[in-house]
Amino acid sequence: MSGGDTGTSSTGGLLAARASANDKRKAFRAALASDRIARLPGAFNPLTARLIQEIGFEGVYVSGAVVAADLALPDIGLTTLTEVATRAQQIARVTDLPTLVDADTGFGEPMSAARTVTVLEDAGLAGLHLEDQVNPKRCGHLDGKAVVPTDEAVRRLRAAVAARRDEDFVICARTDAAGIEGIDAAVERAKAYADAGADLIFTEALYTTADFERFRAAVDVPLLANMTEFGKSDLIDADTLESIGYDAVIFPVTTLRLAMFAAEEGLREIAAQGTQKELLYRMQHRSRLYELLQYERYNDFDSGIFNFDLSRNQ
Numbered sequence: 001m002s003g004g005d006t007g008t009s010s011t012g013g014l015l016a017a018r019a020s021a022n023d024k025r026k027a028f029r030a031a032l033a034s035d036r037i038a039r040l041p042g043a044f045n046p047l048t049a050r051l052i053q054e055i056g057f058e059g060v061y062v063s064g065a066v067v068a069a070d071l072a073l074p075d076i077g078l079t080t081l082t083e084v085a086t087r088a089q090q091i092a093r094v095t096d097l098p099t100l101v102d103a104d105t106g107f108g109e110p111m112s113a114a115r116t117v118t119v120l121e122d123a124g125l126a127g128l129h130l131e132d133q134v135n136p137k138r139c140g141h142l143d144g145k146a147v148v149p150t151d152e153a154v155r156r157l158r159a160a161v162a163a164r165r166d167e168d169f170v171i172c173a174r175t176d177a178a179g180i181e182g183i184d185a186a187v188e189r190a191k192a193y194a195d196a197g198a199d200l201i202f203t204e205a206l207y208t209t210a211d212f213e214r215f216r217a218a219v220d221v222p223l224l225a226n227m228t229e230f231g232k233s234d235l236i237d238a239d240t241l242e243s244i245g246y247d248a249v250i251f252p253v254t255t256l257r258l259a260m261f262a263a264e265e266g267l268r269e270i271a272a273q274g275t276q277k278e279l280l281y282r283m284q285h286r287s288r289l290y291e292l293l294q295y296e297r298y299n300d301f302d303s304g305i306f307n308f309d310l311s312r313n314q
Ligand SMILES: C[C@](O)(C(=O)O)[C@H](CC(=O)O)C(=O)O
Pocket: 062, 063, 064, 065, 066, 075, 102, 138, 139, 140, 141, 226, 228, 229, 231, 252, 253
């Protein structure tokens, strides 16, 4: 198709994902029910979600810590539901993979947690996780965090579950109790949260493989592991977590840490050398960026859009 024509028939997956929100929720549920572990790297922006899909992961994660850090804020409950929902929607809409979002403590009391579910459903997410920390929360891998009593966390979850309009939307309950009250107490909380209707339990800040095994043996609900760097948990690979019987694993802040490390190195080099010439081999090439953006396919709308000639670029 050429100049000026609008190729609406061939825009599938171009401006937004092909899969509907419900397709993605069903896919997430199927992945959790399968014998394989679902791997969900965090996407710090929508384009990274495209990369996560292309490389073959099973899902995308939107981290509260990353949404906060992106705004140059610490992860201490300062971000609002609107900020998180806006970013999560931007990310979820460009990928056919299910996207799980970090809803912290639900942005308030149980009624707010219920509203959070409706807003994040409307934003096209496949699921969210709600944690049992007190408000305001803090990163689960820092000391000094506190959890609400089990019955309060259960009220939060019941409200969330009752607010769900799409029964395929996944509600994950995170317990931060292991590091405060011990694993046995965390297991008891996980059971209570599953009874309250949680589809998946996020076992936050366990230390060793043995801890993950102990948790797995104690409950029969799907479990999610958090492989965040520089925290409390040993970095256990996905195959090992799968063999333990975990159903999902997130790598929440990894892509942001990689990108920020590279950006800092590059900026220091430019500050020192006055040029980025020596950095080109460490950059995503223009051609790779265009490929990821599917630039060429936009010619279906207007053949003048993609005039990038690979042969003329280094
Ligand atoms: C998973 C997490 O809730 C997040 O917001 O990504 C964080 C990750 C981190 O701070 O490394 C958490 O574990 O609390």
